Amino acid sequence: MDFSTLQSRISSAPYIPPHRTQIHPRIHPFSSLNSKPASNTFFTREKCWIFLALLILVTFVVYLFSIARGVHFSSKFTAGRAKGYGIIIDAGDSGSRVHVFEFLTDGDIPFVSFNGKGSDSVKSREGLSAYASDPKNAGGSLVSLLQFAKKKIPVKEWATTKLQLMVTTGLEKVDPEGKRVILESCRQVLRSSGFLFKDEWAAVTTGRDEGIYAWVAANYALGTLGGDPWKTIGVVELGGTSLQVTFVPREPPPLEFSRVVKLGGTTYNLYSHSLLHFGQDAVWALLHEAHNSVLKFSSGSGKDTLMNPCIPRGYFHSSDVPLSSNSRSVSAKKLLEFPTGNFSACVSDTLMLLGKVTGKCMKPPCRTGSIVIPEFQGKYFSAQDFFYTSKFFGLVPRASLSELVSAGHHYCEEDWNKLKNEHSGMDEEDLLQFCFSSAYVVALLHNGLGIPMDVKRIGFANQAGNVPLDWTLGAFIQQIAMEAEPGPEIPIWAMGKDSFTFFTFFVIFFLAVIFAFFISKWQKPQVKTVYDLEKGRYIITRIPR
Incomplete structure (x- = not known):
């Protein structure tokens, strides 16, 4: 075929651009960019999400097991x-x-x-x-x-x-x-x-702590501990050297007598006051000193007679006392103690003595001398010497103060020899004090705490059932309860007390989530293909996401 014939055929044939005669790179059988079908990509993503869901489920089950194990082995469950x-x-x-x-x-x-x-x-x-x-x-x-x-x-x-x-x-x-x-x-x-x-x-x-412990013991024995603060029992504990008063007042007590106690999940704002030298033995000794310093009657015969209203009638006692407390002279005169057995006078002498001991009232209202005691409401127990006095007069477990006044009047005015015969098995020194102790109880509870005379809301006891009302029991209960209180490590038990195991699963879960995130973002790169007419070939470029 000659050149003219070939040229005429080319000129008469339709024009085909060069890039139409080349195989597109994306469909070339040997191209590295040849992608898999879309269905395969979807299948891969589906498996990834199934794997992630299973991993989350396993981690959650392990966490629940850890919580159950923590509850089972916690002190609230087993111990x-x-x-x-x-x-x-x-x-x-x-x-x-x-x-x-x-x-x-x-x-x-x-x-x-x-x-x-x-x-x-x-x-x-x-x-x-x-x-x-x-x-x-x-x-x-x-x-x-x-x-x-x-x-x-x-x-x-x-x-x-x-x-x-x-x-x-x-x-x-x-x-x-x-x-x-x-x-x-x-x-x-x-x-x-x-x-x-x-x-x-x-x-x-301290005496104040002793009073709080006695309050805890009494309310524990009566079953009122851990409940409503207004239903608790106040405690007045009379010892030999001091008096402790502890109760929940209606109004906030003065800061110097306030103590916050938390027991059984309940917080109690207590009034607690320890009165040193207010114990029964201490006041009895002070009363004798006061009587010895003031001779109420003189016979003029070299013998002085001491009128003592707090000793039953008929009691006779004599002793040698110095002429002057400041004198070093060994000479002495005979002191005859003449008991008058007057209950009302004994109460008056006791109150006058307590007023001298405590001094003037500096922060009214005061009940006895300078003692500040909030209004006492509700029921309360009187323990130790209060109990022994009321038990002697047959006024346990509960009595009004007017009943104690009546019993005190009868005892103080009774003849001493008759009292000894009626209570022959009792020590005479103890028997001698019951006139005074009955008057002192009335003075403290009525004049000191404001308890009405005819109200039976005072219980005299040293135990409730078979539980002794001893302050050491209260100390023990409070300390055990404080040791059992949950500390800041409480959230740890929710992990089964095995934080390392739980932390390991948490890390695995976190890494799985990160891995799944990147897998979900991974897919075939998006590219753009253009034909370069000058170079006569295709150019493939990646499209940024």
Whole structure:
């Protein structure tokens, strides 16, 4: 074929652009950009999301298992009924008493057993103050008490049984250095006892704390602890050297007498006041000193007669007293104590004495001298010497003050010899004080606390059922309850107390989510294909997302 013929054919044929004669790169069988079908891409994404859902489900199941395990092994679930023991030694002026408590940690407030098998107490004859001249041997007085405790507690429980020494009265008469040596001597004995003990667990307990512990014990025994604060029972505890008053007032008490106590999930704003020198023995001694300093009648025969309204009629007592308290002369005159047995006069003398002891009222309203006590409402218990006085007159468990007044009048005006015959088995010194003690109870409760004379809302008791109303019981309950309170680590138990295991699964879950996120974003790159006429080829470029 000649050139002219070929040229005519080319000119007569339709024009085809060069790029039409090339195979597009995207459909070239050997192209690296040849993508898979869209259905395969969808299938891959679907499997990825199924895998992610399964991973989330497994992690969530493990988390639920961790929570269930934490609840099962938490103290509220398994250890809630754990049995335990505790020891408190009450070191008072007249002797030391050891209290062994057997308890179950049942809920927020422990259950203390008083079935005669576990919880018990025994007292030694000598107090720590008796070792003022020999303080290094004071700890020896506790050995017999510890031996008693060891008989009550199984050997396997000794190492976990908390041992405390609470010193109440008596050591205030000892100089600071002697007090320090006495406490250190006791700590040495307690360290080697085999029980759980720390040095700070042997210390002096204030009268105010003693009153709060007595309040806790009384409300625990009566079942009012952990409930409505207005339904709790107030406690007036009369000891030998001091008086403790503790109750929940209607109005906020003065800050110096306020104490916040949290028990059983309830917060109590208590009024608590310890009145030193208001104990029955202390006031009895002060009353005798006051009578000795003021002779109410003189016979002019070298013998002075002391008129004492707080002693039953017919009692006779004589003693030699110095002519002057400031005189060093050994000469003395005979003092005859002439009892008048007058209940009303005894109450007046007692109130006058208390007013002198407390001084003038600086922050009205005051009830006795300078004592500030809020209005007392509701019911309350009177323990210790209050109980013994009311029991002697047959006024337990509950009586009005007017009944005690009537009994006091009869007793004070009765002949002493007749009283001795009626109570022949009682010590005469104790028998002598009941005229005074009945008058003192009325003076404190009516004039001091404002209790009406004819209202029977005062209970005289030293135990409720088989539970003793002893302040050491309250101290033990409060400390066990405080130790059982949840701390800041509470959220940890929700992870089964195995934070490392839960953290591991959490990390796996987090990484799975990140992995799934990038998988979901991954897909075939988007490209744009153009034909370069100058170069005569296709150019493929990636389109940014």
